[in-house]
Amino acid sequence: MSGHKMMFSGLKLWTKGISRPAWISRFYDGMNGSGNASFSTCSPKVCIVGSGPAAFYTAQSLIKNVINTFTQTAKHSRCSFYGNVNVGKDVSVKELQQAYHAVVLSYGAEGNRSMGVPGEDLAGVYSAKDFVGWYNGLPSCRELSPDLSCETAVILGQGNVALDVARVLLSPIDILKKTDITQPALEALAESQVRRVLVVGRRGPIQVACTIKELREMVNLPNTRPDMVAADFEGVTEALKDLQRPRKRLTELMLKTALEIPGEKEKQNKASRFWGLRFFRSPIEILADPDHNRTAGIRLGVNRLEGSGEGARAVLTGEVEDVTCGLVISSIGYKSIPIDPSVPFDSRKAIVPNNMGRIEQAAGLYCSGWLKTGPTGVIATTMNNSFDTARSMVEDMDLGTLDVSAAKTGSQSICALLEKRGVKPVTFSDWEKIDTVEMRRGEATGKPREKLLTVEEMLQVAQKNN
Template sequence: MSGHKMLSSGSKLWTSGRSSWISRLHNGVTGRGKACSTKVCIVGSGPAGFYTAQHLIKARPDVEVDIYERLPVPFGLVRFGVAPDHPEVKNVINTFTQTAKHSRCSFFGNVNVGKDVSVAELQEAYHAVVLSYGAEGNRSMGVPGEDLAGVYAAKDFVGWYNGLPSCRELSPDLSCETAVILGQGNVALDVARVLLSPIDFLKNTDISQPALEALAGSQVRRVLVVGRRGPTQVACTIKEFREMVKLPNTRPEMMAADFEGVTEAVKDLPRPRKRLTELMLKTALETPGEKEQERRDEASHIWGFRFFRSPVEILADPENSRTAGIRLAVNRLEGSGEGARAVLTGEVEDVTCGLVISSIGYKSLPIDPSVPFDSRKAIVPNNMGRIQQAAGLYCSGWLKTGPTGVIATTMNNSFDTARSVVEDMDSGTLDASSAKPGSQSISALLEKRGVMPVTFSDWEKIDSVETRRGEASGKPREKLLTVEEMLQEARK
């Protein structure tokens, strides 16, 4: 998600404002008291970062929290990961804004921890450092052909339609008829829905303008959502599946053979899984009522789940230049329920398609050589958020757990990390007795390095421009798509 490759020109824009910004900070305009306080730094301003900050501020009146973010804009995956047609999920931004405006919280955007400032330097300046920077890497499929044109990671595709600066140049070719999405979680269904949604439906969302224009000219008429296991292991939730079933101008296309034995298994499933499986069975096997049949007959777009399939190879066109299809291994299951394993049968099948989107998971990346990192699990080894062999260092969110769950899951795990920090303060394990300079010393370091942070009030200028631009075209906002544009507006 880094916009820092593009920053050299942007940072010059603000040189003139730098001294006044630093003096403003030093003069305590942030509303902080001069009394000795416990200074905590949080790296990352997505849900994990903000929920950790929220809990710390509520739990201890002596805690001051500084949130550092690589981009000039806050909110992480709430801004760049939530589907544009799910505006209600973005309402948590209101809560995060309250936290950011608290007198004991400060936001520093446009600061790339690990490059502009090291974790060791943050540890010098703060009593505790919490890493909450999420999972920005892509899990590789590990199959031949995955580097062909027409193959994308879902994270990048989602970033493209949500206006993430680093995905601006993605420009996916949507001239094919069939798209295959690998993975059956909620992100996979978000992508399928965006590919198949009527353009009139999308143009009232905060989807990026280039994505809206590309989707308006899309030739994609059929989307297959492929999973290596069966219907009772599918990773999406019923809400997302129901949205697919009701999507205008689409009809489902399922394979009855994929559901053999599922009707008998349903009665033993836990309730949420049972409801989802029953809806899948109904969609796949039941003859619809007259009205629904009429709707399906008129639909020009098709979507369907394909179970018991794993990618073996992305197939190239005759020129070997781009995707022409995908070879899928046919699996069978060993065991049952959540623990069932997909085992190869030796059969394969080829599907003709011009677009393959891999939605098999995000993964965290190491931020700094000084921080322990488990590259196999792609997490920072921790115990309740306490980073192992690193006193005063903590983690929350997907960096702590891996990329699982929804925003509420992240909230709970972030609260747990904040509780660990507070417990360590209370017990004396975390020594908060000596004064620490916090943002004063870090801002001086950043100034020396030519980095100008974006404050929360600077972000509000960006926010105001985006919402104003959106209103002009009937959208909630029209996002700025480059770091340079963001920085220009922040410094006006």
């Protein structure tokens, strides 16, 4: 796309929340000013709803391929950022479509997938999304206050998020003090009694969803010892030869961790904390304490696999296993939620039905990121996914299936609409004030940043001297 004649002349990001990178949220405006389009005298105006990686990669692809950071994208002369705007509430998708030639929905997957088992509403059961939001300073999760007084925690799911949670639960507090984990979370983790974390998956080692980087961080975590079940790895050595390189390297590390003693015996003997991957298990029920007030354990169904490789399917055998624990964290996946009644939505797959990012039966509407594909892949997957959506849009403009000949008001009319409704957007320069304050607060304690934990605090900082 770098050699394309079209010049997008203004991209603006509107967001539902006010947050830091990776939590910035929800809404891009775009394309105004004079432009250089081979097919039209009018410069295309595009609105991107979202501001996570998928939104920024989509914007990056539309503006200029050589831009390689989200901050550069947000600061680009043809891009504007508007935070604190809730699409579907403060402004409708229909209103955005009236103001822009195209609207890209890229607001991610904010919902939790339910386990669908008895007892999942007991105290002591949390979603990984909320638990991560708690220690990362997401305002909506600041009141979570998880009870960490138990010895054993069980994490359901074996993706990168699951291992990240396990690492935070078991990391020495001196290591966590050097990160941007919030002060309330640090204080809670310093008092934590959790000494053993089991990371449970319904399939086997060859189907595990994490990447080697996250597994290596767990293997190398100070003062911890891996606790694996050797029987889970039967036949895995023979299967190595048929695996592709990334999967092969990951599996070899798991095998080494499970079947050999990693590191010196003395270090292992001194370890006071333990973690382990448990395979071929599915949650059947969360077990309550005698008073039925909180979690006391989890009942796991034992699985066998039908098929082989990454397409193997887990089937319950009827055998069960009970694990005593006081903390259960569900990391079985995120799901997208509908944003506006006017937008088609597949509630079973939890995605917007689309063809290469073109939303079905909705001309001028596009999607990217997890809303497009479901919650799958790593950051490179999201990047390519977003670039593909941008490519689809450009193709539609070239072919004339996306009409950009009519003049559109873009952010001018949307800003007026929001002002009338009493909604004050936060610009990227406002967001940078928040970023600066957080980093200065962090400097005082030797951390990368100390986060503001409420939207009210963020708005006070953002609007100062405006």
